[in-house]
Amino acid sequence: MASITLKGVSRDYGSGIYGVKDVDLEIRDGEFMCFLGPSGCGKSTTLRMIAGLEDITSGVLSIGGKDMTHTRPRDRNVAVVFQSYALYPHMSVRDNIAFGMKMRGVDRGERDKRVAQASAKLGLDKYLDRRPADLSGGQRQRVALGRAIVRDPDVFLMDEPLSNLDATLRAQMRLELVRLHRELGKTTVFVTHDQVEAMTMGERICILRDGQVMQVGRPLDVYDNPVNIFVARFLSSPPMNILPASLTDGRIACGLAEFALSSGQASAYAQANGRALKLGIRAEDLYAQPGPGRVPITAELRAIEALGAENILFAAINGHDIAARVDRRMLPAVGEQITLYLDTAALHLFDASTEQAFARPDPDTVRT
Incomplete structure (x- = not known):
């Protein structure tokens, strides 16, 4: 042994x-x-x-x-x-x-x-x-x-x-x-x-x-x-997008958009209601195409990393910088207004003061 x-x-x-x-x-x-x-x-x-x-x-x-x-x-x-x-x-x-x-x-x-x-x-x-x-x-x-x-x-x-x-x-x-x-x-x-x-x-x-x-x-x-x-941002490249947010009656408001949580998410995150929060969303959870549970956001493209198999877009919205990992065929021009779609089922919530994560709900209940 x-x-x-x-x-x-x-x-x-x-x-x-x-x-x-x-x-x-x-x-x-x-x-x-x-x-x-x-x-x-x-x-x-x-x-x-x-x-x-x-x-x-x-x-x-x-x-x-x-x-x-x-x-x-x-x-x-x-x-x-x-x-x-x-x-x-x-x-x-x-x-x-x-x-x-x-x-x-x-x-x-x-x-x-x-x-x-x-x-x-x-x-x-x-x-x-x-x-x-x-x-x-x-x-x-x-x-x-x-x-x-x-x-x-x-x-x-x-x-x-x-x-x-x-x-x-x-x-x-x-x-x-x-x-x-x-x-x-x-x-x-x-x-x-x-x-x-x-x-x-x-x-x-x-x-x-x-x-x-x-x-x-x-x-x-x-x-x-x-x-x-710290763990959320360190264990990914580009680092997880982190934005100030709040949760009230099952609705999230952040620098990108405002949207309703699913009933499964609202139940899991009930203790976060009314507290100062930070919302985390990974670059791969921002999409170029609409889909179920995806919220559209519009941002200005600041830079692009064309990696061959994929592109990393760096954009700004309402004073917040975000990164998105998208298909290699999406090649907008720097300075262009782009629309991305945030997967609300993939979000992470953190306490703004302690930066500790709230436990995420069971994946089977996220969209219900």
């Missing part, structure tokens, strides 16, 4: 400055968990505390049911893959992969066996005699992964390992890492600031902000039901 448990874990740098504060988190045995958040949110610090590379000021860390709070890194049986690859430039690929085993006194025959197995998994067979300088970025990252695999650790810890790769290589390596995880079945913690990586790779994601856990869950569950505005 290689579950990871953090109970009240903090990293205090003194003078009230925390890298991580009071983190409670359970990472299941064999799970692929993504730590997601902006720079400085504490995700790498948390990973380094699991690895033993950063001191835990307070709280308890357990791996496989054993207290590892103050255990030396070498005794935790975890393997870390860093952003920088950290390969020895004067060594061959073979020697880089085998180096850790050599330092631990593993005999030559066993080292060669493990290197062969790892290189076969990673497609490195024909590069074993090359040096890092003769490899592409993706190949170097595979070498770093191979060095981790041959250790046969209980846990893999990966600190933004794909951030130095170009877009094509990143996409390829995402697939490779998911395949590798399924094959090895090892508990994996993957740190990233990239929402696409977290959404496509993680079995669950943990979103952090200012050293604290905001939300943990399956990617689509978190996407559909963010607990606050």
Whole structure:
């Protein structure tokens, strides 16, 4: 078993400055968990505390049911893959992969066996005699992964390992890492600031902000039901549109339009009546065509991102900026008045003062 448990874990740098504060988190045995958040949110610090590379000021860390709070890194049986690859430039690929085993006194025959197995998994067979300088970025990252695999650790810890790769290589390596995880079945913690990586790779994601856990869950569950505005905006590109709003007698008024909620929504959001609210609507929930439950809005186009498969429209209405994800065939001119259709069934409501979300209604009742 290689579950990871953090109970009240903090990293205090003194003078009230925390890298991580009071983190409670359970990472299941064999799970692929993504730590997601902006720079400085504490995700790498948390990973380094699991690895033993950063001191835990307070709280308890357990791996496989054993207290590892103050255990030396070498005794935790975890393997870390860093952003920088950290390969020895004067060594061959073979020697880089085998180096850790050599330092631990593993005999030559066993080292060669493990290197062969790892290189076969990673497609490195024909590069074993090359040096890092003769490899592409993706190949170097595979070498770093191979060095981790041959250790046969209980846990893999990966600190933004794909951030130095170009877009094509990143996409390829995402697939490779998911395949590798399924094959090895090892508990994996993957740190990233990239929402696409977290959404496509993680079995669950943990979103952090200012050293604290905001939300943990399956990617689509978190996407559909963010607990606050920070999570809602961070876990999408472009970020969720957020507008001031009010709810009175089952009718929403916001900067874009005024419309009635369905009876299912009105019942679910009854506690929000008369309170200062913020309404959230994702870019993909603004449509170019009318449809059931869609409210028309007219806005002035400010900019357009033509992405090939789709277009992102940036527009303004009544002093509010909005973004819409539409079909690639919709190509209005900048400055043009455009009509978009807001899907009222897809809205999110947040308390304006706390920015916490009101629980969304059951999807089966939204349109009734």
